[in-house]
Amino acid sequence: MSVTAKPLVTAAYAANSQTTVYTAPTATRTIIDKCTGYNGTAGAVTLGINIVPLSGSASAANLIMSKSIAAGEAYTFPEVVGHVLEAGGFVSVVAGAANSIVFRMSGREVS
Numbered sequence: 001m002s003v004t005a006k007p008l009v010t011a012a013y014a015a016n017s018q019t020t021v022y023t024a025p026t027a028t029r030t031i032i033d034k035c036t037g038y039n040g041t042a043g044a045v046t047l048g049i050n051i052v053p054l055s056g057s058a059s060a061a062n063l064i065m066s067k068s069i070a071a072g073e074a075y076t077f078p079e080v081v082g083h084v085l086e087a088g089g090f091v092s093v094v095a096g097a098a099n100s101i102v103f104r105m106s107g108r109e110v111s
Contacts, residue, residue, distance in 0.1 A: 001111050006094075008032070009105040014047055014095035018058045021093050021103065024085040028111040031084050035077040038102045039069040046096035047103065049080055054088030069101060080105075 008022045008030065014037070024030040037047045048066040050058040065079040085091070095101045 004109045004111075005033070005106070006109065007104065007106045009091070009103060011102050011104040013099050014093045014101045014103040016094055016095050016098040017022055018050075018094045018102075019049070020058075020090050022085075022105065023090040024087050026087050028087055028109050030089075030107055030109050032080055032082065032105060032107040034107070035080040035105045036074060036103070037067070037069055037077065038074040039071055039100060040102065041097070041100045042071050044046075044068045044070050045100040047075075047101045048094045049077065049081070050092040051083050051085065052090050052092055054086060055088075058092040061069065068096075 039045050046068045049064050050062045051064050052062050069075050
């Protein structure tokens with residue numbers, strides 16, 4: 001068994017449409033260790049995070065967290081930390097406004 005700690009999503013703006021940002025590789029389980037959103041705009045912006053099983057689609061049934069992040073605030077999403085993705089499972093995010101929330105996620109891939 002091999003365990004690799006790595007950034008799963010490097011810092012990038014979350015899109016304002018539902019977007020897959022990470023998919024667990026074949027024959028690999030992924031454990032989410034840290035998840036951060038930073039709002040650098042002048043107003044509050046919401047970020048939603050879905051953890052979706054293989055062959056699923058992002059929906060209210062797999063929405064883990066939707067959080068309004070205040071202007072200048074960084075939020076660490078403790079609700080997401082510790083979740084496990086099976087092979088082919090993915091994380092999808094959606095921001096309330098484009099170019100507003102910088103999103104980053106790190107964890108461990110176990111194969």
